[in-house]
Amino acid sequence: MRNELVVVGAGAAGLFAALTAARRGARVALVSARPLAETASYWAQGGAAAALAIDDSPALHLEDTLEAGRGLTKRAAAEVLTGEAAARVRELQELGCHFDADRHGDLALGLEGGHTRRRIIHAGGSATGRRILRALSAAAAEHPQITILEQERVAGLLEGGGVMLRGGTTIAARATILATGGAAALWSRTTNPPGSFGSGLILARAAGAQLADLEFTQFHPTAVVGLKGREGFLISEAVRGEGATLHDDAGERFVNELEPRDHVARAIFNLPGQKALLDMTQVDPKRFPNIVEALQQAGLDPTTERIPVAPASHYVMGGIVTDLDGRAQDRLYAVGEAACTGLHGANRLASNSLSECFVFGRRAALAALDDPPPTDGAVIEANVEAPSRETREAVWQLAGLERSQPNLERLARDPYPLARLVAASALHRQETRGAHGRAEFPETDPALDGRHTILDPAAEIPRFETW
Structure with missing residues (x-):
């Protein structure tokens, strides 16, 4: 097969990159290990962060991002994200994504830990990933310039541009964009699906790319613990933004719930038993219908009972080293959680990751289309096997x-x-x-x-x- 661009991974970053290129007339091969709309992005409960409110600005969003990053955020990457996020939200709306609105028809902006303004857009309350992935998957499936290869895995990269699939089929292209997700499922207690074990990192490293900051794993503080069938189920940070509180076994609050995630997670970790109780009885259940429904199906009613929670591996800030256009090396790009631009520093600010998918997915697609046509070259194979x-x-x-x-x-x-x-x-x-x-x-x-x-x-x- 021959295309202008190969995108590996059909999460938010991969879909947006593929659509960006296709809408400019490029032929794109989209390779997905799972059926469309079943990636880690699908389960994202949080929203996307962008300075959209009257009392907000990219400069304020930048300050919050730098503060959360604990002295390790690359300022240039944060400036790109905070400066371009609002435009990408408008582009998502053009692609058919519908976001929650207030009674006046304006975007309903949420507050999450580490943010000093309401700047989080959601779709269907805590079903944001699901709604966005459905819209983008439908747009990709209908686009005549995109060839979708579902339930296919990449076994190696082509030196001259493109990939080799596990069955031996090669897809030549100007460039390859790795949008394979992160590596949080390397940890046994995780909010991520099993496929998030860093496959893109393994492919890129075999091809000669650098990796960075693998020590920085964000542990989400409020993953369900001890509830059969829902172990590790994520309860969105937005729930705390709407007033949910954390309590110890004695019923006392012990932390400011809107501190950045590293602070809240460590406060829970330092409790006896290393778990806490989340009280969302004062939160409107209509704001988070899928969380309420999932917990009720497991036998716990969050409208009347406190939920046992503990930290779980959620997001790896490190990944494949790229520049601000997602370029890891000639003809190879990485976007989304697979990449490391330095944006998240030592601690990702809530909901910046979904915005990152769209901002840097677009930039990588546009940069890749300027690469020269593919040439002949060897296959660089990698041992992309899941951990035991x-x-x-x-x-x-x-x-x-x-x-x-x-x-x-x-x-x-x-x-x-x-x-x-x-x-x-x-x-x-x-x-x-x-x-x-x-x-x-x-x-x-x-x-x-x-x-x-x-x-x-x-x-x-x-x-x-x-x-």
């Missing part, structure tokens, strides 16, 4: 919310390469910063401000680089 249950348990136990040198050294001997790289990165950063906590180094080291953990191709020993 034993590896996932080891990553959770040894590289959880608080890491220690002995535990990380044990993980550094795990047979799974990506688990070893997480351990090496966490060992290299001898401080506690944002989502990365080291027992031996409980303080943040100012000397490491702006210093990112880089893994060069084939190297398992990281180095620092200033961005």
Whole structure:
């Protein structure tokens, strides 16, 4: 097959990149390991962040993003996101996405942890990912310039541009965009589907790309615990933005619920039993119908009872190193959670990730269309296999919310390469910063401000680089 662009992954970033290119007349092959609208983006309950309110601005959104990033956010990347997010929301509306509105017909903007203004758009309350993915999937399926290859996996990249599928079929293209999602499912307790184990990172590394910041894993503070059939089910941050509160076993509140996620997650982790009770009885259940319904089906009524919650692996800030157009190297791009532009720093600001998919998905697609036509070249194969249950348990136990040198050294001997790289990165950063906590180094080291953990191709020993 021959196309101008190959997009690997049909989540929010991949779909938006494919549609951006196709709407400019390019032929696009969209490769998805799962049927459309079954990716991690589908389960995203949070919304997309953009400065849309009268009392808001890109400058205020930028301040909040830098604050959440704990001294590690790349300012240029944050400026791109906060400056372009509002335009991408309008483009989503043109593509058929309908967002929640108030009684006057204006966008109903939510508040989430770390934000100083209401700037979160939602669709169907906490069904935002589902609604957006359905609209974008329908637009992609109907577009004559997009060929969709469902339930296909990529086994390698072509040196001359394009990919090789597991069955041996090759798809030549000017460039490949990896939109394969993150690696949060490397941890056994996670809010992510099993496929989010970092497959794009493995492909890119085999092809010679750098990885960065794998020690920064965001643990979402409010994932359901101890409820059969709903273990790890995510309760959106937006619920706390609308007034839900967190309580210890004695019924006392113990944290400001609207602090950034690293702070709230660590406060729960430090409680006896490392779990808390979320009280959303004062929240309008009509705002979050799918959360209420899911919990009621599991036998717990959040309109009358408190919900047991504990942190779970949710989002890896690190990934494939790219520039501000998503470029990792010649003919290879990465967007969404697979990428690391430095935008999220040490702690992602809530709902910036969905905006990132659209802002950087568009930029990567436009940049890739300027690449030269594909040429002949070898196939760079990669061993893209999922981690074992034993590896996932080891990553959770040894590289959880608080890491220690002995535990990380044990993980550094795990047979799974990506688990070893997480351990090496966490060992290299001898401080506690944002989502990365080291027992031996409980303080943040100012000397490491702006210093990112880089893994060069084939190297398992990281180095620092200033961005």
